[in-house]
Amino acid sequence: MNYSPITENDKEEMLKRIGVRSINDLIMDLKPSLNEKLDLSKPMSELELVEHLRKLSQKNKIMKYFIGAGAYNHYIPSAVNHLLMRGEFLTGYTPYQAEMNQGTLHTMYEFQSFICLLTGMDIANASLYEGSSALAEAVLLCSSYNGRNCIFIKDGLNPQYLEVLKTYCEGADLKIVNEIDNNTACVIVQNPDFYGSIENLQYVAEQAHKVGALFITCVVEPTSLAILEPPGNYGADIVVGEGQSFGIPVNFGGPYLGFMAVKSFLLKKIPGRICGMTTDSKGNKGFVLTFQAREQHIRRERATSNITTNVALMAIASTIYLALMGRKGLINVAKLSYSRAHLLQNKLKSIGFEALNKKPFYNEFYMKAPSGSLENISSNLLKNGILGGLDLDEDKILICCTELNTVQDIESYVSILKETK
Amino acid sequence: MKLIFEYEEETTEHVPDVDDNKERERTGKEAAAEDITIELPKDLMRKELPLPNVSEITVVRHYTNISRMNFGVDLGFYPLGSCTMKYNPKINEDMASLDGFKDLHPLSHESCIQGSLQLMWELEQDLTKITGMDAFSLQPAAGAQGELLGVMIAKAYFKQKNEKRKKIIIPDSAHGTNAATATMCKFETITIPSDSRGNMDIYKFKEVLEDDVALVMLTNPNTLGLFEENILEISDLAHTNGTLMYCDGANMNALFGITRPTDQGFDMIHLNLHKSFSTPHGGGGPGAGVLGVKSFLAEYLPLPRIIKEQDNKFFLDYTKQKSVGKVKYSYGNFGMLVRAYCYIKSCGTNIRKVSEHAILNANYLLNLLKDDYELPYNRRCTHEFVLSSRKFGEKSALNIAKRLLDYGFHPPTIYFPLIVREALMIEPTETESKETLDRFAAALKSIANEIKENPEIVKGAPYTKLVGRLDEVAAARKPNLRWIAFSQSDGKEDSEKKLYVKK
Numbered sequence: 013m014n015y016s017p018i019t020e021n022d023k024e025e026m027l028k029r030i031g032v033r034s035i036n037d038l039i040m041d042l043k044p045s046l047n048e049k050l051d052l053s054k055p056m057s058e059l060e061l062v063e064h065l066r067k068l069s070q071k072n073k074i075m076k077y078f079i080g081a082g083a084y085n086h087y088i089p090s091a092v093n094h095l096l097m098r099g100e101f102l103t104g105y106t107p108y109q110a111e112m113n114q115g116t117l118h119t120m121y122e123f124q125s126f127i128c129l130l131t132g133m134d135i136a137n138a139s140l141y142e143g144s145s146a147l148a149e150a151v152l153l154c155s156s157y158n159g160r161n162c163i164f165i166k167d168g169l170n171p172q173y174l175e176v177l178k179t180y181c182e183g184a185d186l187k188i189v190n191e192i193d194n195n196t197a198c199v200i201v202q203n204p205d206f207y208g209s210i211e212n213l214q215y216v217a218e219q220a221h222k223v224g225a226l227f228i229t230c231v232v233e234p235t236s237l238a239i240l241e242p243p244g245n246y247g248a249d250i251v252v253g254e255g256q257s258f259g260i261p262v263n264f265g266g267p268y269l270g271f272m273a274v275k276s277f278l279l280k281k282i283p284g285r286i287c288g289m290t291t292d293s294k295g296n297k298g299f300v301l302t303f304q305a306r307e308q309h310i311r312r313e314r315a316t317s318n319i320t321t322n323v324a325l326m327a328i329a330s331t332i333y334l335a336l337m338g339r340k341g342l343i344n345v346a347k348l349s350y351s352r353a354h355l356l357q358n359k360l361k362s363i364g365f366e367a368l369n370k371k372p373f374y375n376e377f378y379m380k381a382p383s384g385s386l387e388n389i390s391s392n393l394l395k396n397g398i399l400g401g402l403d404l405d406e407d408k409i410l411i412c413c414t415e416l417n418t419v420q421d422i423e424s425y426v427s428i429l430k431e432t433k
Numbered sequence: 434m435k436l437i438f439e440y441e442e443e444t445t446e447h448v449p450d451v452d453d454n455k456e457r458e459r460t461g462k463e464a465a466a467e468d469i470t471i472e473l474p475k476d477l478m479r480k481e482l483p484l485p486n487v488s489e490i491t492v493v494r495h496y497t498n499i500s501r502m503n504f505g506v507d508l509g510f511y512p513l514g515s516c517t518m519k520y521n522p523k524i525n526e527d528m529a530s531l532d533g534f535k536d537l538h539p540l541s542h543e544s545c546i547q548g549s550l551q552l553m554w555e556l557e558q559d560l561t562k563i564t565g566m567d568a569f570s571l572q573p574a575a576g577a578q579g580e581l582l583g584v585m586i587a588k589a590y591f592k593q594k595n596e597k598r599k600k601i602i603i604p605d606s607a608h609g610t611n612a613a614t615a616t617m618c619k620f621e622t623i624t625i626p627s628d629s630r631g632n633m634d635i636y637k638f639k640e641v642l643e644d645d646v647a648l649v650m651l652t653n654p655n656t657l658g659l660f661e662e663n664i665l666e667i668s669d670l671a672h673t674n675g676t677l678m679y680c681d682g683a684n685m686n687a688l689f690g691i692t693r694p695t696d697q698g699f700d701m702i703h704l705n706l707h708k709s710f711s712t713p714h715g716g717g718g719p720g721a722g723v724l725g726v727k728s729f730l731a732e733y734l735p736l737p738r739i740i741k742e743q744d745n746k747f748f749l750d751y752t753k754q755k756s757v758g759k760v761k762y763s764y765g766n767f768g769m770l771v772r773a774y775c776y777i778k779s780c781g782t783n784i785r786k787v788s789e790h791a792i793l794n795a796n797y798l799l800n801l802l803k804d805d806y807e808l809p810y811n812r813r814c815t816h817e818f819v820l821s822s823r824k825f826g827e828k829s830a831l832n833i834a835k836r837l838l839d840y841g842f843h844p845p846t847i848y849f850p851l852i853v854r855e856a857l858m859i860e861p862t863e864t865e866s867k868e869t870l871d872r873f874a875a876a877l878k879s880i881a882n883e884i885k886e887n888p889e890i891v892k893g894a895p896y897t898k899l900v901g902r903l904d905e906v907a908a909a910r911k912p913n914l915r916w917i918a919f920s921q922s923d924g925k926e927d928s929e930k931k932l933y934v935k936k
Contacts, residue, residue, distance in 0.1 A: 013779035055781035069533030071548030099507025115503030125916035141574035179758030265539035265763025267719035290908035318613035325715025
């Protein structure tokens with residue numbers, strides 16, 4: 013395929029106008045020049061491409077997922093993708109020219125509003141790459157705000173998030189420590205935590221604030237916010253996390269949707285794009301990117317972050333998703349996810365699995381298998397088209413349910429386990 | 434346009450409204466989801482969820498109409514310099530949303546992800562061929578994260594060698610991200626001015642190249658659209674000094690099959706797949722900022738690495754050598770990788786044509802415009818060029834940009850690079866026709882005339898959009914950043930009350 017519309021005739025005319033004889037005259041400066049063609053495959057026609065990609069995609073196997081651990085398989089209403097694929101949303105870029113990109117900006121503003129309503133916070137940005145790097149950005153924000161360089165992380169953070177955080181901390185010379193004291197820049201708690209457990213974190217907020225540290229709540233399964241107390245209400249200064257559950261496919265890990273919301277005193281410190289409402293010359297309402305003086309293209313080495321491209325389209329997807337689901341739909345998703353997970357846990361308890369969550373949980377929980385190794389169990393489930401969870405070690409498994417895990421699937425999950433024994 | 438929060442309450446049903454466990458066990462009947470009781474302690478539960486309830490048709494109309502207030506490559510010419518707003522092939526969207534790709538959980542068993550691993554592995558191979566690098570990580574989510582990873586790798590590399598290098602050299606034409614990234618990794622930046630031909634000033638460079646310099650970060654071709662003429666000398670000097678060469682690959686669209694960054698002496702490069710490799714920009718992302726490195730840095734790349742075994746099976750290798758660690762959850766923005774893979778497979782051995790036509794288009798447009806606007810560096814350009822409108826006075830670039838909206842074009846990047854006053858940075862890309870370029874040039878010429886004959890018209894633009902020129906100063910002075918009026922004290926309660934009344 014060739015996507016350039018320039019004909020040979022055009023080319024001749026253009027070269028003449030430029031005043032050169034050939035394209036080679038235009039690229040003389042580009043050195044050292046390659047003498048041979050790149051060793052890539054033969055160009056594919058659209059037809060060949062489709063066949064090739066179909067085959068590749070069919071080498072993957074899609075299972076019935078009873079796994080979450082950072083990526084949640086929720087139902088996505090059809091309208092989300094139809095709207096998202098409109099070229100007006102899909103093929104524009106960052107709305108530097110506000111008057112021409114009111115669509116993206118209008119949706120950004122709604123996205124920021126949704127995130128604030130769900131988290132109970134004052135200000136949200138227009139997205140960050142995904143949850144784990146968003147958490148790392150939050151940590152950098154805290155360190156820049158209070159000039160401290162120690163980070164306290166409560167047990168139960170998604171291990172991949174922890175790895176990403178360590179990478180960023182190494183880069184930024186920050187230390188992960190085991191105590192909260194006067195050097196602590198921030199205290200991080202994932203809620204619900206990696207194992208699905210939920211708690212009221214007011215006491216953590218108080219502990220953090222007592223020593224002048226900021227309190228970050230990390231939300232990885234945001235449908236939980238439909239029923240759980242918003243972190244802004246129990247003292248979070250920053251709520252950061254992953255919005256993939258809101259209308260974005262699991263996509264083998266990306267693109268996802270990082271979000272960040274803060275209390276208003278952190279407005280000037282927040283990284284990434286922010287959309288604000290303003291007026292035009294005639295007093296009509298409109299939207300612009302605002303507080304750009306925080307950003308790299310203006311502030312350069314003194315910017316709050318290097319982030320430029322975010323995941324605007326994913327933010328649009330989640331905004332459309334939230335609009336479609338509405339209050340009622342989102343609560344239903346949360347209730348179904350909650351009740352399916354509890355149903356499965358009960359059934360597993362009845363066949364000898366031990367429940368390990370010490371606190372209440374939402375839609376994820378972990379259990380100890382009765383005897384022998386999990387390996388048999390997991391491979392037997394796989395054979396039957398079920399990914400049964402995330403094996404944590406030889407006998408512990410982290411299991412997740414959403415509204416897509418039907419009661420029938422739960423029953424077959426359990427009966428396969430019974431047979432395995 | 435209203436906000437989605439401002440519609441009246443309507444009915445809406447998108448998820449199964451019924452649940453079927455406890456109630457069914459007890460009575461044999463299904464219970465409505467609404468009747469599920471959540472048995473959680475009160476202090477864990479939300480009191481209210483103040484979201485709107487609107488029907489599907491309302492939502493579809495709302496966002497369809499909102500989208501019509503937008504502009505994209507699908508609607509017209511979008512010569513936003515440095516962003517490579519080329520056509521985004523539709524087939525690539527279809528391929529990325531094949532069920533086997535989009536519904537694959539990242540923590541699936543290795544036997545279930547062979548197709549995705551093969552795609553990623555092959556993409557890495559193709560990218561190494563295009564750039565000359567030895568290894569790629571597909572993990573970074575965008576160019577800035579690719580840079581961050583590159584700078585982290587440089588930091589880890591020198592730490593390992595026990596060398597204290599705290600500085601990064603960056604030319605003054607560089608993207609702001611380069612400097613911001615250096616700061617995130619606690620490096621000090623040294624900014625080198627550009628010379629009269631738009632190159633990094635080699636004499637100034639030599640002066641500051643001391644033994645504490647870790648990295649030289651160059652964009653090549655640079656943001657002026659000019660190929661760095663002293664690149665080989667710069668690389669040699671850097672390497673002799675033990676300094677690494679980093680290429681900001683935002684402008685790779687000029688180089689496919691013509692010259693490779695490694696041949697220019699670079700040790701690392703990030704590529705913006707959403708620029709050079711045609712994945713759509715989505716109103717600001719998602720992107721993918723994959724990072725390529727020479728073999729001596731490959732051990733520092735994030736985990737896991739994708740390994741191909743002899744029997745054509747692929748596996749994920751988590752063996753920690755010197756890896757700096759992960760920079761994001763899972764393996765990368767996989768959906769964008771599929772699109773870029775499709776693009777490379779479509780171009781195949783003809784990929785050089787992409788760059789040739791990008792360069793042809795840019796030089797043609799430059800020639801059409803250089804008499805009406807100023808060309809600050811009188812050289813042949815690569816895939817983009819920068820004009821100055823300073824002869825039309827202060828704020829003229831902004832005014833011209835706004836006036837271009839009335840002519841139906843997206844304006845160029847303005848006021849960047851910072852070293853050109855009243856800069857108009859124009860990148861036509863290879864996917865535009867000669868006719869489009871002619872029309873755009875005619876528009877810019879016409880605006881130049883308007884400025885001379887009727888300057889007020891240009892200052893008041895735009896006139897044909899749904900909104901006129903927006904007040905950015907007011908937006909920052911009185912921030913209104915979400916539906917609930919911005920207020921630190923009581924605004925929140927007010928509008929929440931408003932919602933509850935609707936219920």
